[in-house]
Amino acid sequence: EQIPIGASQDQVLIVMGTPSTVATLSGEVFYYISQRAERAVAFMPQKVTDQRVIAIYFDKNRKVIRLANYGLQDGKIFDFISRTTPTSGQEMSYLTPLFKLISFR
Template sequence: MSHGRSRFLRLAAAILLGASVGGCLIGEDLHRGYVIDEQAVARVKPGTSAEDVLKILGTPSTVSTVGNKSWYYISQTATRRLQFMGESVTEQKVLAVYFNQGLKVERIALYGLQDGVVFDFISRKTESGGQEANFVAQLFRGLGSFVPKN
């Protein structure tokens, strides 16, 4: 075998090995749950029926079982820096649709974590105490516990 061909084969093997190992080093973003469509959310106004909300937003991730009727659409983004390593949650959002007794939309809220506090992106305020804010906070704590921390 010629010296030039041997050198070429070693170089090709090194490139192939480097490419396969390099694929393991690439991080990724993982999206789970409901994908929030801002245009669809904008179509849900106070007074919209529950049936129409289902048509517009689809089936909720979870619903309240106590108190007023509320539907929650849950979204989470996690990042994994290296393949085969743990992932860390980078973003969590909960779209909450609150209904009145007649099953018409009373209000909607989009909750996220801002500086570690549950924050409503629609009204631009942090909820003070109350049953619903506590329930949403529990959703955030519960979602975070499913993903191992680095």
């Protein structure tokens, strides 16, 4: 809500801070990665309960053109903003290894 379409890259950095990673496949994309894990008992291993990747897409003029909030739902990448699962393509090939890196399964 604090990052409207058309916001500048500087505005995004002020609101969100430094991104976890940046991609420059077809324009620039900032990825903010978060993961929540819980432990039932102190000596048990942690179990990942939620994983999110907020992707902010920029045009050539460094203005926001699209926002996406990806999560891992039943082992598939899922965009919680548009409620869609992307088909195979450039974005899927980048995000799949990203989720594998942050997954503890």
